[in-house]
Amino acid sequence: MPAVSMTVNGKAVSGDVEARTLLVQFLRENLRLTGTHVGCDTSQCGACVVHVDGIAAKSCTLLALQCEGARITTIEGLAEPNGPLHPMQEAFRENHGLQCGYCTPGMIMSALDIVRRRGNDLDEHTIREQLDGNICRCTGYHNIVKAIAAGAKAMGKGGPSRQAAE
Amino acid sequence: MSATGIGASVRRKEDFRFITGQGQYTDDVVRPGETRAAFLRSPHARARIKSIDVSAAKKMPGVVAVLTGAELAADKVGNLICGWMIHSKDGSPMKMAPHPAIAAGTVNHVGDAVAVVIAETQAQGRDAAEKIKVDYEVLAAVADPAKAKSGPQIHEVAPKNTIYEWHLGDAKATAAAFAVAKHVTRLDIVNNRLAPNAVEPRAALAEYDAGNDHLTLWNTTQNPHVARLVISAFVGITPEHKLRVIAPDVGGGFGSKIFIYPEEVVCLWAARKVRRPVKWTSDRSEAFLTDAHGRDHVTHAELALDENGKILALRAKTIANLGAYMSTFSSSVPTYLYATLMSGQYDIPSIYCEVDAVYTNTVPVDAYRGAGRPEATFVVERLVEVAAREMQIEPTELRKRNFIKSFPHQTPVIMAYDAGDYNASLKKAMELGDVKGFNKRKRESARDGKLRGIGYSTYIEACGIAPSQAVGSLGAGVGLWESAEVRVNPTGSVEVLTGSHAHGQGHETTFAQLVSERLGIPFENVTIVHGDTDKVQFGMGTYGSRSGAVGMSAIVKALDKVEAKAKKVAAFMMEAAEGDIEFKDGKFTVAGTDKSVGFGDVALNAYIAHKFTGAQLEPGLKETSFYDPTNFTFPAGCHICEVEVDGDTGKAEIVNWTAVDDFGTVINPMIVEGQVHGGIAQGIGQALLEGVVYDEDGQLITGSFMDYSMPHAHDLPSFAVGLTETKSPSNPLGIKGCGEAGAIAAPAAVINAITDAIGSEKISMPATANAVWAAMQHAPAVRQAAE
Numbered sequence: 001m002p003a004v005s006m007t008v009n010g011k012a013v014s015g016d017v018e019a020r021t022l023l024v025q026f027l028r029e030n031l032r033l034t035g036t037h038v039g040c041d042t043s044q045c046g047a048c049v050v051h052v053d054g055i056a057a058k059s060c061t062l063l064a065l066q067c068e069g070a071r072i073t074t075i076e077g078l079a080e081p082n083g084p085l086h087p088m089q090e091a092f093r094e095n096h097g098l099q100c101g102y103c104t105p106g107m108i109m110s111a112l113d114i115v116r117r118r119g120n121d122l123d124e125h126t127i128r129e130q131l132d133g134n135i136c137r138c139t140g141y142h143n144i145v146k147a148i149a150a151g152a153k154a155m156g157k158g159g160p161s162r163q164a165a166e
Numbered sequence: 167m168s169a170t171g172i173g174a175s176v177r178r179k180e181d182f183r184f185i186t187g188q189g190q191y192t193d194d195v196v197r198p199g200e201t202r203a204a205f206l207r208s209p210h211a212r213a214r215i216k217s218i219d220v221s222a223a224k225k226m227p228g229v230v231a232v233l234t235g236a237e238l239a240a241d242k243v244g245n246l247i248c249g250w251m252i253h254s255k256d257g258s259p260m261k262m263a264p265h266p267a268i269a270a271g272t273v274n275h276v277g278d279a280v281a282v283v284i285a286e287t288q289a290q291g292r293d294a295a296e297k298i299k300v301d302y303e304v305l306a307a308v309a310d311p312a313k314a315k316s317g318p319q320i321h322e323v324a325p326k327n328t329i330y331e332w333h334l335g336d337a338k339a340t341a342a343a344f345a346v347a348k349h350v351t352r353l354d355i356v357n358n359r360l361a362p363n364a365v366e367p368r369a370a371l372a373e374y375d376a377g378n379d380h381l382t383l384w385n386t387t388q389n390p391h392v393a394r395l396v397i398s399a400f401v402g403i404t405p406e407h408k409l410r411v412i413a414p415d416v417g418g419g420f421g422s423k424i425f426i427y428p429e430e431v432v433c434l435w436a437a438r439k440v441r442r443p444v445k446w447t448s449d450r451s452e453a454f455l456t457d458a459h460g461r462d463h464v465t466h467a468e469l470a471l472d473e474n475g476k477i478l479a480l481r482a483k484t485i486a487n488l489g490a491y492m493s494t495f496s497s498s499v500p501t502y503l504y505a506t507l508m509s510g511q512y513d514i515p516s517i518y519c520e521v522d523a524v525y526t527n528t529v530p531v532d533a534y535r536g537a538g539r540p541e542a543t544f545v546v547e548r549l550v551e552v553a554a555r556e557m558q559i560e561p562t563e564l565r566k567r568n569f570i571k572s573f574p575h576q577t578p579v580i581m582a583y584d585a586g587d588y589n590a591s592l593k594k595a596m597e598l599g600d601v602k603g604f605n606k607r608k609r610e611s612a613r614d615g616k617l618r619g620i621g622y623s624t625y626i627e628a629c630g631i632a633p634s635q636a637v638g639s640l641g642a643g644v645g646l647w648e649s650a651e652v653r654v655n656p657t658g659s660v661e662v663l664t665g666s667h668a669h670g671q672g673h674e675t676t677f678a679q680l681v682s683e684r685l686g687i688p689f690e691n692v693t694i695v696h697g698d699t700d701k702v703q704f705g706m707g708t709y710g711s712r713s714g715a716v717g718m719s720a721i722v723k724a725l726d727k728v729e730a731k732a733k734k735v736a737a738f739m740m741e742a743a744e745g746d747i748e749f750k751d752g753k754f755t756v757a758g759t760d761k762s763v764g765f766g767d768v769a770l771n772a773y774i775a776h777k778f779t780g781a782q783l784e785p786g787l788k789e790t791s792f793y794d795p796t797n798f799t800f801p802a803g804c805h806i807c808e809v810e811v812d813g814d815t816g817k818a819e820i821v822n823w824t825a826v827d828d829f830g831t832v833i834n835p836m837i838v839e840g841q842v843h844g845g846i847a848q849g850i851g852q853a854l855l856e857g858v859v860y861d862e863d864g865q866l867i868t869g870s871f872m873d874y875s876m877p878h879a880h881d882l883p884s885f886a887v888g889l890t891e892t893k894s895p896s897n898p899l900g901i902k903g904c905g906e907a908g909a910i911a912a913p914a915a916v917i918n919a920i921t922d923a924i925g926s927e928k929i930s931m932p933a934t935a936n937a938v939w940a941a942m943q944h945a946p947a948v949r950q951a952a953e
Contacts, residue, residue, distance in 0.1 A: 020289065034194035035187015037417075039365040040450035044871035047365055075187035089185040093177055096836050099844065100670030101184030102366040102417030108185065124884065131879035135871070137365050137418050138670045140847030140908075141879040143840060 006070045008033070009077030017064045023057075024048045026064035027074060035075040035105045039135065046134030049106040049113075050074045056113030058133070075105035078112075088112055091151030092144075099138035110134050111148040120156030122149050170682050170689035175836035178675040179694075180668075189415045192369040192384045197443035200371070201230050203433055204291030205446070206281040206298050207455060208273035211307035211527035211864025212320065215271060215280065219299040223283060226297055228290030231440050233432075234281045235268040243267060243435055244402040246426060248492035249643035252330050252501050252523075260330040263321030263525070265491035267401075267428035267435075273302075274320055274490035275527050276866050277455025279428055284436050284444055307527035309860035311487035312464045314524035320490065321525060329488055329497070329523040334505040334579055340518035343479035347470035351553040357541045358931045359462035359487070359858040360851075361874055362534050364669075366417020367448035368457060370430040372437035381438065382410045385430050388419040388667050389707020392644065394699050396426045396494070403434045413697035416669035420848070421533040422457045423669065424709050425494040429456070454869045459858055460534020462487040463500065463541050469549040475557055475564045479516040480508055482545055486523045486531075493532035497523065502580075502640050503538030503628070509577035510546035511588040511624050511802055512568040517578045527864040533709065535848055535909040536627070543625040547914035551622065552927055561918075562592060562601075565624050580640075581628055583800045585892040591826045592624055595804035598888050599824030604808070616810040618821075619923025623805045623915035629903035630715030630799035630896070647794035648712070649705045650720035652681070652728050654787040656773040658766030659691040662724075665705010666717030667697050671841070671905065673713060676833045680718055680899075684725045686752025687765055703790065711903030714833065715799045719897040723791035731787060732768045738777040739763050797896040801903055803827035805846070807915035811923045816939025818920050820850060825911070826888040830902035838904045839887050845908020846885055851877040852909075853916035857932045875932070 005014035008031060015030045027033045027050070038060055039045035048060045051073040078086040088111050091097065098104040114122065114130045127145045136144060170176050183189050220232040246265040253259055264270075268279045281298050285291035308317025314327040321327075344350060371384040381404050387393045390411040398406040416423060429446050437444040448456065467482040486500030505519035554564040569588040576582050596602075604620050611618035631637065634645030651663040660681055666673055678692035695701055708717070729749055736754035737744040746757045755762040763771075768787075771777055775785035808822035825842055832838050855875040859867040868874040893900030913931060921927050926941045 018289065028194075032196075033187070034191075035189070037191070037366070038193075038449075039367065039417075040871050042450065042870045042872050044876075045365055045450070075185075079186060085185065092185050093181040096178070096840050098181060098184055099672070099840060100364070100366065100418040101180070101189045101415065102191065102364075104184050105187050128879040128882075135365060135876050135878065137363055137420065137848070137876070138844045139840060140843035140845075140877075140885065141882055142843040142884050145879060145884065 002065060004064050004068055006067050006072055008072045009074060019065060021064045022060055023062040023064050023067050024059035027059060033074050033076050037102055037105060039103065044135060045103070046110055047103050047106040049109040049134070051109060056110055075108060087154035088151035091147045091154060095143050095147035095150055097139065097144045097147030103134060103136045107134050107136065107144055111151060114148065115152045115155055120152045122152045168683065170679055172679055172683050172833050174679065174834065176675055176679055176689065176834055178672050179678060180672065180674045191366055191415045191417055192371060192386050193447045195371055195384050195414060197371065197373050200443040200445055201284050201286060201440065202288040202291050203436060203444050203446040204283045204285065204288060204295045205279045206295040208269065208276060208278040208280055210273060210302055210304050211276050211309065212305045213273050213302040214305060215269065215273065216301040216303055218281060220281065222299070223294040223297040226290065226294035228286035229283060229294045230286065230442065231284040231436065232281060232294065232298065233284070233436060235266055235270040238266060238268045238435065239270055241435065242402065243431065244400055246428065246431070247396065247400045248494060248497050250495055250498040251641040251643065252332055252497045254330045255333050260497055261324035261328065262492050263323050267431040275529055276864060277529060278490065282432055282436065284440050307864035309526050309528050309862065309864040311462060311485045311524050311526055314526050320527060324525055327525040329492065329525060331522045332501050333518070333520045335518035336516055336578060337518045340479045340481050340516040343516045344468065344470045344481065347478050348473040349471045349553065349557055351469045351549055351556055353467050353548055353552060355465040355467060355545060355548065356930050357461045357463040357465065357544055358852060360460045360534055360856050361454055361858050362420045362422035362457055362460060363453070363876060364418030364420055364422060367450060367453050368423065368427065368429065369447040370433040371443060371445040372433035373443040374438040374441060376441060380408050381434055382412065383430060383434055384412045384414060386416050386423050387411065387413045388416065388423045388669060388709055390667065390697055390699050391665060391704050392707055393426050393430070397431060397434065401431050403431060410700045413667055419669045420535040421460065421537055421709060424707070425458050425532055427456065451870055454866060454874065455529060458493045458530050458532035459489065460531065461541060462531050465545055467545045467549055469553050471553055471557065475559045475567050477512055477514050477568045480514055480549065482508060482519045484521045486521055487526050487528065488523050489526060489528045489530035491530050493530035496530060496532040498642070499533050499538045504542050506580045507539050507542035507626060507628060508546060508579050509581070510543070511570060511626050513570045514578065519579070528860055535845065536906040539627045539906065540849070540910045540913060543623065543910050544914045547623045547625065548917065551918040561622055562596065565592065582797065584797055584895050586800060586802050586828060587890060587892050588624060588802060590890045591802065591828055592804045594888055594890055595806050595824050595826035598826060598886055599806040599822060601806065611810050615813055617813055617923040619809050619811065619919040619921070621807045621915045621918025621922055623911045623918065625805070625911040626800055626802040627906060627910050628798040629711035629801055629906065630795055631710040631712050632798050633796060634794050644706065645794070646706055647792050648716040648720045649703050649790070649792045650717070650724045651703060651788065651790045652721065652724040654728060654769045656770050658687060658769040660685065660687065661693050661695055662721055663695045663702040664717055664721065665702060665707065666713040667708045671708065671713060672834065672837045676837060677718060677721060679833055680721060681725065685765055711801070711905040714901040715894065715897050715903050716793060716795050718899055718901065719795065720791045720793035722898045723793050724789045727789035727791065728787060731789065732772065734783055735768050735772045736763055738783065739768065739771050795897055799830065799894045799896055799902040801827065801829050801907055803907060803911065805911040805915045807919040809916070809919040809923055811920060811938060815935050816942055817935040818854060818933055818938055820883050820916070823883050823885045825885060825908065826890060827904065827907050828890045828892055828902065829904040830891060830894040831900040832889060841904045842887050842908050843885055845906060846912045847877050847882055848909040849912020850882060850916055853913040853931050853933060855881060855932050
């Protein structure tokens with residue numbers, strides 16, 4: 001089996017994988033980072049969104065081998081284990097932007113990418129349009145939209161260290 | 167109200183693990199030596215299996231075992247069952263066909279399991295499954311419920327594919343009322359078939375402990391105890407006390423994770439056979455082929471009114487598609503969860519409803535958010551709206567003329583509504599939604615070339631299911647009480663073990679709010695334990711918006727007992743008479759003195775037992791309750807939808823949504839609003855976007871998120887949500903339940919709005935741009951607008 005090496009949440013990792021292994025499988029099964037979820041098999045639901053070299057990507061749509069040398073951030077890498085939550089995580093909690101929690105990691109990782117692309121002052125229409133790649137069945141999106149707007153704003157106040165592109 | 171007590175929008179305890187990626191869902195659990203199950207599924211809607219050759223599959227890399235229905239039968243694994251008996255009009259019992267976990271002899275829907283490969287990895291399992299050779303004799307199939315009775319007979323036990331022909335109400339009185347009616351409104355309604363699509367796919371992990379002959383199942387289930395009961399007592403995998411079912415974090419259910427499915431049965435059976443843990447995780451395509459679908463009714467409905475718009479009678483005839491096999495509670499959905507709600511919020515003297523349930527070569531159909539009640543609400547609220555338009559009475563005025571105004575109210579279809587104020591929710595919704603300004607908004611829309619419409623849905627539902635004796639008399643195979651155990655620790659912190667199960671509802675927070683308020687202890691000192699049959703005594707699980715009304719009531723009863731016992735302990739501590747002890751805000755006091763002890767001290771003394779003898783009082787502070795409600799609860803409210811329809815394309819956009827609901831007592835408004843939002847989204851999804859499509863031969867056309875249109879953020883508006891409150895007298899907290907309201911109310915509101923906009927009633931769900939555009943071609947409103 002071919003070997004693959006990458007940096008995940010700041011740590012150098014490597015493993016032997018079948019060529020067909022998806023990035024999400026490598027993260028979940030090899031590295032046991034189970035915060036990244038799988039909700040579909042056609043790249044629609046966005047539960048598997050992670051950041052690859054600072055840009056949101058659906059980890060069910062990338063082979064692990066394609067990510068050789070890449071810098072990956074998953075939901076587990078957003079906040080230090082005993083540190084404060086990332087403002088976007090905090091905004092999801094504060095605005096009840098989650099119910100069952102399954103789509104949440106992908107939502108938060110996508111939200112950070114919306115901020116990266118569209119800035120900290122996001123209107124409702126923009127957020128709704130930009131969330132096209134993420135499906136939630138619980139919340140009706142109402143509070144997710146509120147959470148992303150609030151999280152984006154809080155990131156703007158927090159200075160560069162709290163910006164999305166890690 | 168304290169910051170964390172009843173009525174406070176406390177932020178959720180469970181969120182930290184979810185927003186940091188530390189949730190523990192079934193597929194996240196890994197056991198040493200774990201194998202993976204991969205199912206081979208039928209590509210045909212109906213076929214006879216002439217032969218299965220697994221020899222090539224067995225030789226594939228990583229394969230541990232290849233198992234078929236023949237081995238399942240040889241091991242005497244029992245069939246899956248439907249647990250609610252319905253009798254036909256003629257008294258005959260429903261026709262329940264055998265449902266083996268792996269097909270034996272025939273397959274009856276696309277996706278029916280034919281064999282399973284147990285392999286080292288999921289990929290190896292799937293590779294091997296592709297090497298299984300099945301020789302099928304393809305048979306004619308039927309997928310359309312309207313054609314089921316004349317289609318090829320699917321099961322030997324069910325001639326004309328008919329499961330039951332059931333009815334409720336007084337046919338004669340209803341016919342007599344129709345005979346004298348001044349106006350009759352008639353509608354043909356298709357309630358579209360839906361795929362529940364919780365974002366977490368179903369999964370099962372089974373482990374066999376040979377040393378103790380004990381099985382453990384981690385499962386995406388809404389009711390772990392019921393799963394254990396059915397798997398042991400009916401499927402016969404192992405005795406109940408030899409099986410532990412754990413429902414860890416569950417990523418949404420909406421009904422689809424109530425049921426006992428073939429896959430968990432097969433994982434348990436295979437784990438014991440191969441002596442290694444066996445895990446199966448559905449992918450989305452498999453979910454479309456195996457998760458129980460919802461709705462799928464074909465109905466003709468009629469409403470009789472007098473000259474003043476007073477409703478005299480309602481009559482409905484429904485064909486309900488239950489799919490290829492009877493799922494766990496499928497028989498109850500189009501009967502006692504449907505026809506019993508046909509009175510809506512209205513005083514209707516006579517109602518008669520007939521329901522024929524049929525088999526088709528499709529995935530089984532069972533309860534999906536609302537379950538029967540959305541279908542009933544759609545019938546009633548479409549009839550009322552159309553009747554008002556036909557009689558040229560303002561739709562809200564016709565509703566007001568017919569609202570039930572005094573309680574309790576006995577409907578002609580079993581239910582006795584206990585409390586409500588339907589005028590109040592309608593009035594508040596009309597204010598919140600600025601109905602007065604609608605005509606101005608309509609003119610503004612017209613200037614942009616858009617047709618604006620407004621639609622109402624004044625719905626009712628029966629929740630908090632339900633009194634065990636009542637449901638037992640209607641055919642339920644189980645009681646529908648709930649249990650709770652309150653364990654006070656010596657340090658005064660508390661664990662509550664509940665038979666309810668949360669899969670997004672936030673019980674860890676709301677249940678802790680109740681305990682914190684009742685015992686006067688910090689919210690942080692309360693932990694809610696659920697979803698594990700080894701920890702929690704028997705419980706019935708979560709569905710039908712019952713966790714507040716029934717589950718929390720059980721906690722209240724247990725808390726009553728804790729308080730009574732703690733008062734005894736406090737009396738010994740303060741050397742006072744038990745009758746003089748008062749308990750408030752976490753403090754026990756002796757009436758008329760300044761003596762007091764805190765809850766924590768009492769808890770400690772209950773366990774160290776130094777102040778009383780064993781003859782005087784049992785040590786410890788832990789109480790249990792089983793609570794059986796006295797009635798259903800009846801949440802009700804008014805949802806108002808405003809749409810703008812693009813006259814050129816037919817695309818309907820929801821521009822305003824107002825919901826005012828009466829849920830009785832609200833524990834956490836933030837969580838309740840969230841439940842309403844989610845329900846509305848699913849209801850709008852049904853009305854505008856979603857629909858499971860089978861072709862004539864029973865092939866599933868909508869088998870992925872590319873073909874089945876899930877609501878996205880840009881399909882929906884933000885929602886204006888308000889509350890009114892009449893407390894339910896049927897449980898100690900006055901709770902009615904909020905989980906399903908949105909899904910029940912929304913479809914009728916959307917379709918009433920679109921039909922108002924375009925001036926044609928000929929719209930079926932989902933009202934896609936294409937469907938609306940087609941309807942508009944014959945609609946007078948559009949012609950007028952164009953002229």
